[in-house]
Amino acid sequence: MAAExxxxxxxxxxxxxxxxxxRDLTAxxxxxxxxxxxxxxxxxAIAPGEVLGVVGESGSGKTTLARAVVGLLExxxxxxxxxxxxxxxxxxxxGVGATDQARGRRVGMVFxxxxxxxxxxxxxxxxxxxxxxxxxxxxxxxxxxxxxxDVLREMRIEDxxxxxxxxxxQLSGGLRQRVAIALAVVTRPxxxxxxxxTTALDVTTQAEVVRLFRTLIDDLGLGLLFVTHDLMLASDLxxxxxxxxxxxxxxxxxxxxxxDRPQDPYTxxxxxxxxxxxxxxxxxxx
Amino acid sequence: xxxxxxxxxxxxxxxxxxxxxAPAAQSPAPSGRGAERARRILxxxxxxxxxxLIAVTIAFALGRMSGDPTSTILGPMASPExxxxxxxxxxxxxxxxxxxxxxxxGIVTGDLGTSLQFYQSNTQMIADRLPYTLxxxxxxxxxAVLVGVPLGVLAATREGTWxxxxxxxxxxxxxxxxxxxxxxxxxxxxxxKLDLLPAGQSGSPQHLVLPALTMALYPMAHIARLTRATMSxxxxxxxxxxxxxxxxxxxxxxxxxxxxxxxxxxxxxxxxQTGTLLSGAVAVEYVYSWPGLGQLALQAIQFRDxxxxxxxxxxxxxxxxxxxxxxxxxxxxxxPRLR
Amino acid sequence: MSQFDAxxxxxxxxxxxxxxxxxxxxxxxxxxxxxxxxxxxxFWLSAPLILIAVTVVVLPWTGLLHDPHQQDxxxxxxxxxxxxxxxxxxxxxxxxxxxxxxxxxVEGGRLTLLIGLVGALVAIGPGTLVGVLAGYxxxxxxxxxxxxxxxxxxxxxxxxxxxxxxxxxxxxxxxFLVLALTGWAPCARVTRSVAxxxxxxxxxxxxxxxxxxxVRIVLRHVVPNLAGTIVALGTLQVGTxxxxxxxxxxxxxxxxxxxxxxxxxxxxxxxxLSRAWWVAAFPGLxxxxxxxxVNLLGDALLTHHDxxxxxx
Numbered sequence: 001m002a003a004e005x006x007x008x009x010x011x012x013x014x015x016x017x018x019x020x021x022x023r024d025l026t027a028x029x030x031x032x033x034x035x036x037x038x039x040x041x042x043x044x045a046i047a048p049g050e051v052l053g054v055v056g057e058s059g060s061g062k063t064t065l066a067r068a069v070v071g072l073l074e075x076x077x078x079x080x081x082x083x084x085x086x087x088x089x090x091x092x093x094x095g096v097g098a099t100d101q102a103r104g105r106r107v108g109m110v111f112x113x114x115x116x117x118x119x120x121x122x123x124x125x126x127x128x129x130x131x132x133x134x135x136x137x138x139x140x141x142x143x144x145x146x147x148x149x150d151v152l153r154e155m156r157i158e159d160x161x162x163x164x165x166x167x168x169x170q171l172s173g174g175l176r177q178r179v180a181i182a183l184a185v186v187t188r189p190x191x192x193x194x195x196x197x198t199t200a201l202d203v204t205t206q207a208e209v210v211r212l213f214r215t216l217i218d219d220l221g222l223g224l225l226f227v228t229h230d231l232m233l234a235s236d237l238x239x240x241x242x243x244x245x246x247x248x249x250x251x252x253x254x255x256x257x258x259x260d261r262p263q264d265p266y267t268x269x270x271x272x273x274x275x276x277x278x279x280x281x282x283x284x285x286x
Numbered sequence: 287x288x289x290x291x292x293x294x295x296x297x298x299x300x301x302x303x304x305x306x307x308a309p310a311a312q313s314p315a316p317s318g319r320g321a322e323r324a325r326r327i328l329x330x331x332x333x334x335x336x337x338x339l340i341a342v343t344i345a346f347a348l349g350r351m352s353g354d355p356t357s358t359i360l361g362p363m364a365s366p367e368x369x370x371x372x373x374x375x376x377x378x379x380x381x382x383x384x385x386x387x388x389x390x391x392g393i394v395t396g397d398l399g400t401s402l403q404f405y406q407s408n409t410q411m412i413a414d415r416l417p418y419t420l421x422x423x424x425x426x427x428x429x430a431v432l433v434g435v436p437l438g439v440l441a442a443t444r445e446g447t448w449x450x451x452x453x454x455x456x457x458x459x460x461x462x463x464x465x466x467x468x469x470x471x472x473x474x475x476x477x478x479k480l481d482l483l484p485a486g487q488s489g490s491p492q493h494l495v496l497p498a499l500t501m502a503l504y505p506m507a508h509i510a511r512l513t514r515a516t517m518s519x520x521x522x523x524x525x526x527x528x529x530x531x532x533x534x535x536x537x538x539x540x541x542x543x544x545x546x547x548x549x550x551x552x553x554x555x556x557x558x559q560t561g562t563l564l565s566g567a568v569a570v571e572y573v574y575s576w577p578g579l580g581q582l583a584l585q586a587i588q589f590r591d592x593x594x595x596x597x598x599x600x601x602x603x604x605x606x607x608x609x610x611x612x613x614x615x616x617x618x619x620x621x622p623r624l625r
Numbered sequence: 626m627s628q629f630d631a632x633x634x635x636x637x638x639x640x641x642x643x644x645x646x647x648x649x650x651x652x653x654x655x656x657x658x659x660x661x662x663x664x665x666x667x668f669w670l671s672a673p674l675i676l677i678a679v680t681v682v683v684l685p686w687t688g689l690l691h692d693p694h695q696q697d698x699x700x701x702x703x704x705x706x707x708x709x710x711x712x713x714x715x716x717x718x719x720x721x722x723x724x725x726x727x728x729x730x731v732e733g734g735r736l737t738l739l740i741g742l743v744g745a746l747v748a749i750g751p752g753t754l755v756g757v758l759a760g761y762x763x764x765x766x767x768x769x770x771x772x773x774x775x776x777x778x779x780x781x782x783x784x785x786x787x788x789x790x791x792x793x794x795x796x797x798x799x800x801f802l803v804l805a806l807t808g809w810a811p812c813a814r815v816t817r818s819v820a821x822x823x824x825x826x827x828x829x830x831x832x833x834x835x836x837x838x839x840v841r842i843v844l845r846h847v848v849p850n851l852a853g854t855i856v857a858l859g860t861l862q863v864g865t866x867x868x869x870x871x872x873x874x875x876x877x878x879x880x881x882x883x884x885x886x887x888x889x890x891x892x893x894x895x896x897x898l899s900r901a902w903w904v905a906a907f908p909g910l911x912x913x914x915x916x917x918x919v920n921l922l923g924d925a926l927l928t929h930h931d932x933x934x935x936x937x
Contacts, residue, residue: 105533111528120547130534167622462913462920464891464909467891467905473898478899562781565784568783587878592788603781
């Protein structure tokens with residue numbers, strides 16, 4: 001599968017300019033006795049208002065890719081080559097780590113298991129306020145309240161006040177998920193990274209989250225990097241899909257194209273594993 | 287009372303907060319929840335009382351085991367009549383069960399008996415000496431927390447580095463030094479050789495420095511180790527990554543989100559360590575001639591003044607049990623999931 | 626602030642409460658390896674050192690060293706050899722009776738180490754028994770035992786120890802009794818918890834379902850599963866026992882002259898501290914080093930047998 005020529009190695013730069021461009025990114029992890037390549041020349045690009053799905057099994061490197069963008073790699077992982085550009089500005093490259101000012105402000109991130117990405121000891125109100133104050137120093141108290149309520153309403157939360165005054169454990173899984181998304185978008189980033197953010201949810205909640213993302217993208221025009229192992233979900237939401245395996249991009253293209261006419265054998269196997277796609281039955285784990 | 291400490295080891299795996307709270311949150315009958323809570327509190331307080339009862343009973347047995355106090359007071363030359371009179375005066379001629387009940391009644395009413403040595407109310411004497419010990423324990427604990435917590439956090443945020451190893455080694459060393467020997471060496475260095483600080487007695491803030499330092503080392507080491515262990519677990523939690531991903535400053539992430547969640551076990555240890563103050567105070571007060579409870583206890587033991595020893599032991603047990611209850615309350619205050 | 630409580634020594638960190646109600650975080654790739662490697666190296670470092678310490682102390686040095694009891698009132702408080710006025714005939718100096726500090730250190734070490742070992746055994750034995758009983762039987766046995774453990778931990782231990790010795794007189798058996806009385810509770814608490822987890826494990830449930838006798842299950846399956854933890858706790862308890870002995874002897878209620886222990890040496894050094902620091906400094910150093918090594922070893926052992934790690 002080395003040096004696969006069947007797909008374009010670097011998506012051609014689009015005229016309107018990419019929001020996020022990852023070029024030839026290579027990342028290695030230093031283990032006790034050897035080094036392990038986690039990402040091997042990965043290139044992706046996202047335009048404003050676009051949803052890019054990154055699909056692959058666990059261990060394929062998709063989470064490493066997502067975390068590299070916000071500079072949250074493990075201590076033993078380093079960037080060996082390539083670069084990440086955010087709106088034309090290089091934020092990650094070997095020896096460069098300028099993710100600090102992008103993180104939380106220009107890039108929001110939603111993690112898997114929302115209930116565990118909220119601090120259990122702090123009320124939602126304070127967690128939102130903390131992020132707002134951090135990125136907009138000098139923001140007035142009234143503005144903090146207004147913005148917090150607004151963002152929760154955007155998340156289709158009926159009674160923002162009650163949610164704001166709750167501790168995470170007092171909220172349902174779906175609500176927690178929305179609060180986690182609210183925390184990622186309250187600063188109006190231009191890019192949101194969702195790393196397996198629907199994995200632990202039940203089917204109904206998953207569908208709600210996907211719908212929510214769709215509206216956010218349409219309303220706010222943000223770009224979304226949607227990392228998932230769930231092909232069905234990706235096909236629902238994404239404009240384009242990148243398939244990763246063993247640290248490489250094995251296939252990429254518009255969603256329909258990738259799913260209907262997969263070129264790479266790995267993608268075919270992945271698709272074959274989804275019953276719906278091949279047999280037309282309900283996906284049991286969707 | 288120590289269930290919290292055992293929880294992670296207890297038979298059933300610790301219940302994740304979401305799992306535990308989920309059914310409660312959906313429970314339609316708030317009154318049922320209140321009753322459940324009241325029952326829980328009652329059980330806890332009841333358990334503490336039983337513990338206390340066992341503890342004071344052991345103390346009582348200890349007092350009886352020490353033999354006939356009349357020879358201690360009157361000396362070996364006293365006549366049988368004199369002894370008998372004193373025994374009656376002390377209530378020792380009563381059946382054991384009566385003495386025991388009388389003893390319990392005394393504890394409930396705050397009467398811990400009379401010293402054989404000083405002919406004074408034990409309660410009063412404890413109250414007189416307590417401020418000194420509190421001073422020592424307070425200063426020592428403050429020092430221990432102020433050094434131990436940052437040391438533990440430092441080690442946890444740099445896990446695996448030489449900082450971590452250094453801090454951990456220092457902490458383990460702190461748990462291996464005999465307290466009174468440390469006291470002697472500090473006296474030797476700062477009082478005898480450098481002549482910077484007074485070696486003993488109390489009175490001025492300077493007098494407090496060395497005893498407090500000595501007192502602080504052990505809890506400091508303990509706190510540092512516990513903080514490191516807890517923090518390094520908390521720092522692996524997803525919400526820490528999430529907080530970092532939101533662009534929060536490292537200081538905010540480490541202290542508010544990280545230590546905020548590690549504070550509970552650390553606080554527990556701080557309170558519980560304070561609860562064992564008597565044991566720690568004995569050696570330190572002895573080395574520095576500090577006029578606190580530990581010193582009083584030593585005096586009492588030297589003169590075989592068992593009623594006083596017993597009183598101090600009972601006082602220590604009550605303090606410990608009360609502080610344990612305080613830990614429970616603190617848990618509920620800090621962690622909304624436990625309310 | 627008690628140093629004399631095994632639950633409060635090194636073991637407490639490993640057995641420390643995880644933040645309540647939180648799931649244990651999963652270890653990330655590569656994170657566990659160096660850590661385990663380090664613990665292992667600690668083990669290989671401290672185990673031989675302890676062995677050396679024991680060997681040095683236990684070997685018969687007759688002829689090479691002075692008689693530890695031989696007084697030389699003409700040569701009291703002689704400084705260690707490396708200081709001015711010191712002589713190589715007394716490498717670590719002499720005490721106020723002119724007795725050789727080095728010889729007394731070796732002689733005292735024998736008793737101190739003996740007390741450490743036996744003191745740990747007498748605490749671990751009953752502690753394990755009670756803990757296993759409570760953890761395995763549950764029910765009212767467990768309720769009673771737990772309460773008694775709590776009560777024991779609530780009592781200011783050092784005072785109890787002092788009071789017992791003061792009333793019964795100081796002797797080795799009484800010292801061991803005191804060490805057992807005060808050391809069993811922390812050990813029982815831990816073994817109880819571990820026994821409880823072992824009891825619920827699949828193979829035990831299976832054995833019981835298959836009709837194996839309870840006694841057999843406990844002896845053949847539960848106790849062996851506990852062995853690692855017990856050894857680790859016992860190791861830590863050695864350190865605790867040594868510290869307790871030194872504290873009691875220091876206060877004049879443990880080992881008293883003419884017997885020699887490191888704690889008793891400390892006591893004899895206190896009143897000459899300003900004139901002859903070496904009398905107290907060396908035995909204290911010896912205690913610190915030995916306890917530190919024992920704690921390192923116990924810590925390393927405990928990590929290998931962390932009951933929380935085994936549960937999954």
